[in-house]
Amino acid sequence: MTDKDRIGFIGVGYMGHGMAKNIVEKGWPLTIMGHRNREPVEDLLKRGASEAKSPRELAEKSDIIFICVTGTPQVEDLMRRSDGILAGAHEGLVVVDTSTAVPDSTVALAAELEAKGGAMADAPLGGTPAQAETGELSAMVGAAPEVYARIEPVIRAWAARSVHLGPVGDGHKMKLLNNFVSLGYGALYAEALAVARKVGITPETFDSVLSGSRMDCGFYQTFMEYTLSGNREAHKFTLRNAHKDLRYLAAMANEAGIANHIGSAAKNAFAYAEGIGRGDDYVPFLADIIAEANGMKGKG
Template identity: 60%
Template structure:
């Protein structure tokens, strides 16, 4: 059976591994060029072709994956100059794997359905390493017919695919998932600062939590920074965390939900970014809370050891 022609926009930290896996599974792949040439050149060497505009992808591909920062970037590649929608034809399937606004996703799906174009969401769970290994999880929002078309391509980079509903449901579930993880990050940071206030070291703290019911994969990567000073133990920036928590609070506002904790978590990451830490990774929010409490940051503690 002839495989779908796949286009990919956003071959960055996560996207490069995903695109590599799509190629490895035998899908013809066209990637959108980017100023960061390293990932693009690697994929071209593996057999991909390169497009210079999103419109070129739309004209030549059956499925286009988007792996961009968020809702403004999604709208830009769709509606911008030489955007996807300027050349999209009936039968095209667009799959947004970004963490975006569910309300935008639902509106785009309804708008494009009238043109015979399927807009689906498949935000991701996992790390760049898992992307390279084809071991991500995907939370898919799609109609029945569209899901049947896109699932084989998603399976190239995701070992766990959960269809959670119609378009928009994937982004909703992703935001809830990120709220949980980023909320834990805020709790860990505050708990560690309280511990430091009374002389409990991170090592003692970890000896109690690790292996208990409160242990989890996120805790372990978070503590990779706290214990070892590894800034890349969990590669997700504070700026992205703030963006995702804005989307969570927007969702609460748009649905009229009472949402107490999400606003607090959002404000912590907003403060951390506002203090100039946006490019740092999420576990480094520990240092922001430490400074607020007058206790040692990870670097200060390491220097004293």
Template identity: 80%
Template sequence: MSKERVGFIGVGLMGHGMAANLIDKGWPLTIMGHRNRKPVDDLLARGAREARTPREVAQNSDILFICVTGTPQVEALVRGPDGILEGAHDKLVVVDTSTAIPDSTIALAEELKAKGAAMADAPLGGTPVQAAAGELSAMVGADPEVFARIEPAIRAWAARVVHLGPVGFGHKMKLLNNFLSLGYAAIYAEALAVARKNGISVATFDSVIRGSRMDCGFYQTFMGYALEGNPEAHKFTLTNAHKDMRYLATMANESGIANHIGAAVKNMFAFAEGIGRGQDYVPLLADIVAEANGVKIEK
């Protein structure tokens, strides 16, 4: 059985590994050029075809994955000049794997539907390392018949695929998921600052938490920097973390929910970005909180 044509826009830290898995597993792939040519050239060497505009990618795809920063970028790709809407056709399914505002996703789905196309949201869980290994998780919002079409392509780069409900549900769950993970990051950073101030080293702290009920995969990647000094242990910027927490606040506000803890977590990332550390990765928050409190950071 022949595979559907796949398009991919956003072959950066996460997208390159996802796209590489698609083409390596036999999916005909069209990609759009990226400001960093290295991942583009690698995918072209594997057999991908390059398009110049979102419209051209859409015209040459049956399933089109988007993996960009957030809602403004997705909206520009869909609605902009030479955008996806201009190349939409009745076989096209646009799958947004970014972390985005759910109401925007639902609105874009309606605009694509008017063109005969469909939309799904499949935001990611995992890291660039897992993307390269094809071991991400995907939280999917889609109509059942759309999900049945896109699931095989998603499984090219995801080890765990959960269909949550209609379009928009993936992005809703992703914001909740990131609230948990980034909330942990804020707690770990503050706990380590208090520990250091009171004479408990990072290694001592870790000797108690690691392997206990408080241990988890996110803790281990966070401590990859705080304990082991690897600044690339979790390649997700503080700017992106702040953006995701703003999106969560928007969802909570529109739901009439008082999100006191979410606001506190958001403000920690807002502080980090505000002092010029936005391009640092999330685990470096441990040093930022320590430095802000005058805590000496052991090397």
């Protein structure tokens, strides 16, 4: 027997598999919900996890649930459908949404869960699927202090860094700001590379100046790994998800009454990529898409 909280996990895809793997391997009882891709599910079952057939069943069997799905519509469905988490909620249940979601929706769901004796936190992620596997993600957490104290040890199973930002909803606000900056970089890099090629500056020359300079960062390195070496797996975040995140950022800025000129320009770069049918490609492929739009052949 263990005195550790029973953990539930929904969304064992690119990021979620590594997170769930670290939870079960570090000693927490883990129940996962079936995924359309059975490979990560079967792997986790072999490592000692059990499987629930619905969000309601998962909630009934868990003390803390982590959700790692695409965004707000998926989270709201998991919470509110007839066999959803709210239907199986019980006193003391904590639901931690690690997705990138609309903050106002998170606050509304938290109120619904509180009415059933539970609590909600938002802990969106920073990092890559490779970092999820090694337990080196970061988490930006919105939660009441007592809720954060309870969930932090589990977060530390998959995160090297966890920052408590404030009340529920603040994690998703900060995540949207974080992704605005990172995806803004992506749109800027893609356009700069297109201009460079048009004026006779190769990607290698471009990189020889920026890499290691004050302009360098981890996002730049994974973005450029595809451009320089053709590694399609270097930065596994889809253009569709990038567009979604910048739509959420725009909605937050609109609600706050802020003119979001640069955010709108970045969003439109990703909207264009999705609009021409490239939404399932990864963010670094945007460099090819912008090049192609300007009459140059890309790799993707």
